[in-house]
Amino acid sequence: MKREREADLRLVPPALAAWGTAAWALGVSLGVALAVAAGCVVVAGVLLVGRRSGWSGVTGAGVLLCAGAAAVVGGVHGDDVQRGxxxxxxxxxxxxxxxxxxxxxxxxxxxxxxxxxxxxxxxxxxxxxxxxxxxxxxxxxxxxxxxxxxxxxxxxxxxxxxxxxxxxxxxxxxxxxxxxxxxxxxxxxxxxxxxxxxxxxSWVQRVAGRLRAGLREATEELPGDARALLPGLVVGDTSRISAELDEAFKETDLAHTLAVSGSNLTIILVLLLGPPGSAQHVERRGLAPRLGVSLRGTAVLGGGLTLAFVVVCRPDPSVLRAAACGAVVLVALATGRRRTMLPALAAAVLALVLYDPWLARSYGFLLSVLATGALLTVAPGWGAALRRRGVPARLAEGVAAAGAAQALCAPVVAVLSARVSVVAVPCNLLVEFAVAPATVLGFAALAVAPVAMPVAKVLAWCAGWPAGWIADVARAGAALPGAGVDWPGGWGGGVALGVVTVVGVLLGRRVVGRPLWCGVLGVLLVLVVLQPPPVTRVVTGWPSPGWKLAVCDVGQGDAAVLAAGEGAGVVVDAGPDPRAVDRCLRKLGVTRVPLVVLTHFHADHVAGLAGVLRGRAVGAIEVTGFEEPVDQVGFVRRAAREARVPVVRAVAGERRRVGELEWEVLWPPGEGVVGEGANDASVAMYVRVGGLRVLMLGDLEPVGQRAMVDSGALAGVLRGGVDVVKVAHHGSAHQDAGLMRAVGARVALISCGAGNSYGHPAPGTVAALREAGAVVMRTDRDGGLVVGGVGDGVRVMGGG
Missing domain, CATH: 2.40.50.140 (Nucleic acid-binding proteins)
Structure with a gap:
């Protein structure tokens, strides 16, 4: 058997030199860029005249000439956008x-x-x-x-x-x-x-527009996620993608399947040409030879498909990268040259950064090149190592491909999102088999729609099954408590994650051959991802057993939970961040929510609603009667409608009970709003849970607080006593001092974000609460808070 040649790396240094130089030249003056380019040409000329071999000869001159060309192109493009x-x-x-x-x-x-x-x-x-x-x-x-x-x-x-x-x-x-x-x-x-x-x-864009519109029509009757995802997967039309689905794909690092990418073009070209090879002869694989198409005919057909793909799907960075790679392969095929993908990738990078130097600064282009490079360089070695250790070939290749792409791309993703997905590899592995059929069937529907819409709808229905599976995997992965971990953002965080990845790979090479250690690490990883509440309580001590009230750490906003039985809780406000409130509810072990109370419609209280609804049985959403701001009211009602949860209005005097939890709505009055608008229309509640007495004030301002006192709504509360007060409006300076003294709570809880620009909580408010005899706990310093006990035995625990 003829041994394969080693990877051809000759184009890699010129491509990297051009890439880096173009990114630099875009940010300097044209004169400096031209001076550097001239220097590169002079040095390259010296090397060539000297006829020296090796790195300092022809290869070095080629690198310098590519860098010089990139300096010129980058300098010109950078200067163009600053003139005129x-x-x-x-x-x-x-x-x-x-x-x-x-x-x-x-x-x-x-x-x-x-x-x-x-x-x-x-x-x-x-x-x-x-x-x-x-x-x-x-x-x-x-x-x-x-x-x-x-x-x-x-x-x-x-x-x-x-x-x-x-x-x-x-x-x-x-x-x-x-x-x-x-x-x-x-x-x-x-x-x-x-x-x-x-x-x-132009007529070309009108044709492309009709094709895209045809696909939208063909997918119109598909189930929700498939209807949203398939146009994005096939042609990059993400107009139907909801914010929640988008967040799920980002959390699982499946965003590359959310919209069209270079992998889609690769699938189509592989179907036509067959998988890329590295043999020294021209391979005849794929559909083209079976249909009797000649080599040059195959190259022309592939070129036409590539051009059409770029026009219909739009020239995004990953699409351009894949198109350039495909063009190199097609030229090699047409001329009878052996085709290897690593030189094709390097040639594509070189050509693209010289054509459009702004790609050199594109994170999308960087991620696309890194993922492709990982599949071509790292994944084959990892796959071979896994096969040697007895892992089935297909599984080894899939794990190696997903792991290699994640290892190289995760540091860049961390730069952008300050977060690392723990479930990226298994989620990518689970959707791998579904991407190709969804893509091929989706493109078939796209092509057929203008002439036979019924057939296109059947093809779209078939494609909807794998597309729906991809969405299901993304949602299920994102719903896991340990799906992702926060990580320092920026390039510092990216470099740190890169170092951690390298160390992990080096250690992993020793562990892979030891079944016991593999098993132990596997169990630990499962526990990290699933984070079962009993285990997290043992490890972190939070929440404490028998908790009755929790105030979640959701940043600058409000989200509280009242214990309503095993696995159940009434949620009061949802905070500004769906991920934060979802994480808090998972730590608390809440899977059933009989009621969500949204005290008012400000975003820092309602924007996280999707996190409460995610994967939980929710009975109803109760809201204030003051429906402003209008756009945020619409946001809540849309989310409730999509989740099929009824929305009801809170009425002063209303009493409810769920198990040991009972509460009364104190405010706002049914006849209208008193005070300063939305804040003074906040739902205020007096809660009893297992003997613990809690007063929750929403974002009431002094006018609203005094009006509530004057209305007599607090008379019964003051007679019954208050153990815990949830301080109004994040502990702002706008408080009624008489109310704070009259309440006389033992514990005061304040929900606010660290370093917020509002100065919450106000030092005067904190001082007044302490003077009134309350122990003050705040989420910006103490983290998530849980309260247990009753009367003199009330205890508060932070750190959640």
Whole structure:
């Protein structure tokens, strides 16, 4: 048997040199970049004239010439986005009228919580300014890349625009944040009017748009997750992906399957050409030879498919990387040259960073190249090692591929998300067999839809099964208590994780051959991921046995839990972060929620609702009658509708009981709102749980607090006594001192985020509570809090 050659690495140094130089040159002046390029050319010439061999000869000269070319290209591109009228007008925050050409699909932003508000949805789209008119009325022609951000009802009109469409808009030009790689400015457009179309899309984009629309129609009747995921998996259309599903894919590091990526093109090319080889002769595998297509015909057909794929799926970094790799392979096939994927990857990187140097700064491109490189260099060795230790071949290859990609990509993901997925490898392994059929059947539906929609719907239905499985794996993996761990973000955290990964791999090589240690580590990993409450209580001591009230550490927001029996709890507010409240409920062992009480609709109390609903039986959601802010009310009602949970209104005087837990709603009054709007419309409750007496005040301000006292609602509370008070509004300075003294609680609990910009809790409030005889505990310093005991035996434990 002929022995395979070693990997051909000759193109790797030039590709890396060009990549690094392009990333650097984009951030320096054009003069400096050209000077460096000239220096590279001079040194390369000296090496070539000297006719020296080895690294310092032809190879070194090639590396220097590629670096010099990247310096020129990067310097020119970096200079382009800083010149012309658009950056100048942006520096003045000028109001302008502009003709722009759309260069990407429009997409909605995900709402973000800022303080007590949830940002409204906006529509963003990449575009190129062709003509701009400033305040002086002077019209200037240009070609400057911008990011268009559309807020207001007019954003809906942008969602259907195809790339290459020309529109006329009025808005404000502002400088991009953080330097804005590849963007000269941000064009902010406000108002309810849609864009004025002055030039329709090219015929190529219109055809691509019809294909994408056909796929959306073919998938319209699929079940929820499959309906959302399949268009994203096939053509990158993520418009149906919910925030919750998106978060689940990120938590399990399956985001590369959430939307179209280079792997989709690889699947199609492998179907046509067969798997890549490294033999010295041309392999004839895949469908092409079986259909009688010649070598050159196969290359032409593959090139056409690659071009069509890029147009229909849009030129994202991973798609461009895969397309360039595929093009190199197709050229090698057409010319009869042996095809190896590592040189193809290096050639693709080199070509792409010289064509578009902004890719050198793209995290998506970096992750795509790292994942592909891991599969080509690290995974084969790991797979062979596992096979030598008796692991079945297919399982060994799958584990090695998922593990290698995760090892190389996890440090970069940590840079971006400050989090490490613990379940990434098993989740990727579980979806591996489903990606190919979903992709192939989805593309078949895409191609057939324009001519035979019924057939396309059948194909989409078939593709929906593996797509639904992928979504199910993502949701199940994200729902595990130990699915991910927080990690320092930024490049410091990334480097630290890289070091930990290397050490882990080195230690793992010794452990793999020892079944006992493998078993022990496997059990420990399962415990870390599942985090069964009995085990976590033994290890951490939190929550303490017999807890009755918990205040979760959810950052700057509120989320509390009242014990309502084994595995059950009434949740009062959901905090700003779904992941944080979900994690808290899992630590508490709460799997059943008879009622969720949302004291008012501010985002720091309701934005985490999806985390409460995730994987739990929820009986109902009770809300205040003051329905503002309107957009956040809509958010709650949409989440409840999707989860099929009824929404009811809290009424003062209402009494409820669940097991040993009973409570009375004290506020707000049914006839209207008194005080300062949403905060003073907070639901206030008097709770008894196993003898523990708790007063929960929501975010009531002094006006609302005094109005509640004046209404007589607290008369019974003061007679019955209060053991614990959940301090209003995160312990802000806006408190009614008379109420705090009258309550006389033994323990005061404050929920607030560490280092918050509001100064919560106010030192004066903390001092007043202590003067009133209360022990003050706060989540920003003490972590999650649990309360147990009754009367003089009340005890509070932090550290959750």
């Amino acid at each position: 009228p658009v950056p100048e007008l942006a520096a003045e925050f000028a109001d302008v009228r502009a003709d722009v050409r759309i260069t990407s699909d429009a997409r909605r932003t995900r709402p973000r919580v800022t303080g007590d508000r949830m940002s409204r949805d906006a529509v963003v789209v990449d575009a190129e300014v062709l003509r701009v008119v400033g305040a002086g009325g002077r019209e200037v022609g240009t070609r400057a890349p911008v990011l268009v951000v559309v807020s207001g009802e007019g954003g809906a009109g942008w969602l259907g625009l195809l790339p290459s469409t020309r529109v006329r808009v009025a808005g404000k030009l502002v400088p991009p944040m953080g330097g804005g790689d590849g963007v000269a400015a941000v064009l902010r457009v406000r108002g309810d009017a849609g864009p004025e179309v002055v030039g329709e899309a």
